[in-house]
Amino acid sequence: MSRxxxxxxxxxxxxxxxxxxxLARSPDPGAAPSAxxxxxxxxxSEAAVHEVAAELRCVVCQAxxxxxxxxxxxxxxxxxxxxxxxSGETPxxxxxxxxxxxxxxxxxxxxxxxxxxxxxxxxxxxxLAGLALVALLLRRWSRRPGVADAAxxxxxPEMRQRIERELSDLGTR
Amino acid sequence: MKRxxxxxxxxxxxxVLVLLAYGFRLSPRDIPSPxxxxxxxxxxxxxxxxxxxxxxxxxxxxxxxxxxxxWCYPACYEEAPALARAWESYKDRGVMLVGINxxxxxxxxxxxxxxxxxxxxxxxxxxxxxxxxYGVYGVPETFFIDRAGRVRGKHVGAVTDAIVRDxxxxxxxxxG
Numbered sequence: 331m332s333r334x335x336x337x338x339x340x341x342x343x344x345x346x347x348x349x350x351x352x353l354a355r356s357p358d359p360g361a362a363p364s365a366x367x368x369x370x371x372x373x374x375s376e377a378a379v380h381e382v383a384a385e386l387r388c389v390v391c392q393a394x395x396x397x398x399x400x401x402x403x404x405x406x407x408x409x410x411x412x413x414x415x416x417s418g419e420t421p422x423x424x425x426x427x428x429x430x431x432x433x434x435x436x437x438x439x440x441x442x443x444x445x446x447x448x449x450x451x452x453x454x455x456x457x458l459a460g461l462a463l464v465a466l467l468l469r470r471w472s473r474r475p476g477v478a479d480a481a482x483x484x485x486x487p488e489m490r491q492r493i494e495r496e497l498s499d500l501g502t503r
Numbered sequence: 504m505k506r507x508x509x510x511x512x513x514x515x516x517x518x519v520l521v522l523l524a525y526g527f528r529l530s531p532r533d534i535p536s537p538x539x540x541x542x543x544x545x546x547x548x549x550x551x552x553x554x555x556x557x558x559x560x561x562x563x564x565x566x567x568x569x570x571x572x573x574w575c576y577p578a579c580y581e582e583a584p585a586l587a588r589a590w591e592s593y594k595d596r597g598v599m600l601v602g603i604n605x606x607x608x609x610x611x612x613x614x615x616x617x618x619x620x621x622x623x624x625x626x627x628x629x630x631x632x633x634x635x636x637y638g639v640y641g642v643p644e645t646f647f648i649d650r651a652g653r654v655r656g657k658h659v660g661a662v663t664d665a666i667v668r669d670x671x672x673x674x675x676x677x678x679g
Contacts, residue, residue, distance in 0.1 A: 432638045
């Protein structure tokens with residue numbers, strides 16, 4: 331499954347959760363005070379930061395990842411990711427830190443275990459159940475005794491005579 | 504059998520309707536914080552005047568921690584008078600009110616504090632470290648910390664006199 335699809339799934343799941351709805355949030359300030367001026371730590375690559383940031387939800391814009399959001403908050407969060415990776419934490423540990431502070435909400439794709447496994451399993455289970463139902467109904471409908479299977483209806487003598495007469499008329503023409 | 508199916512198909516919509524009815528009735532402002540009940544993350548910042556501001560030094564007091572910004576209009580402006588009144592009425596009763604100024608610049612922040620006559624300590628969080636440690640989504644957000652240094656409550660949005668009173672009084676009655 332692509333990350334986009336996973337994000338869409340997570341979004342659909344979050345509709346039922348309190349944090350899913352939009353929160354009125356003030357915009358970020360026009361200028362970044364100090365974070366923008368700081369040079370990035372040299373030891374951690376942009377790619378490594380991006381990999382973690384892409385899996386975290388931006389807390390002010392909510393529909394974007396921390397990697398994609400231009401907001402000041404997302405910028406600060408990327409710096410925190412960078413510092414934690416530079417201090418030797420694994421990407422999993424960095425994500426665990428954000429989950430610890432914000433809850434599972436912060437993850438764009440819900441974990442494939444525990445309760446949130448349902449989000450991954452239910453759509454496919456529902457699809458399979460639907461396909462099974464359609465297959466079952468198709469079989470049943472195609473087996474229903476139709477005109478072909480039924481014994482031909484009894485023909486009354488008058489009709490039989492008429493058919494034979496018309497057939498013989500055809501033959502003589 | 505046929506009768507049963509006729510009922511089962513509309514019945515399948517019921518769980519979906521129940522889920523939607525539940526989801527849409529929840530207030531999107533009630534964001535559950537995983538921090539409630541846990542020790543408040545420590546911090547050591549410097550106030551806008553340059554004085555050290557450390558959470559640990561206020562252990563034993565009830566701490567009200569308010570995240571705000573001068574660009575946060577109108578919510579931060581709405582709650583500012585209530586915070587000034589809270590500080591006046593609680594500062595001698597074992598309550599510490601602390602402001603954390605996020606994603607702001609010193610000059611507009613000072614203008615804001617002067618305008619509302621805030622005299623409690625306010626410190627900028629320039630790199631957002633403290634905000635993320637507290638799982639802050641936006642401003643204003645206010646945390647209520649008990650005498651033992653535990654986060655006991657979180658309020659998202661502007662606080663009022665009643666909200667501060669209802670959160671602080673029970674914590675004051677607890678002996679730390």
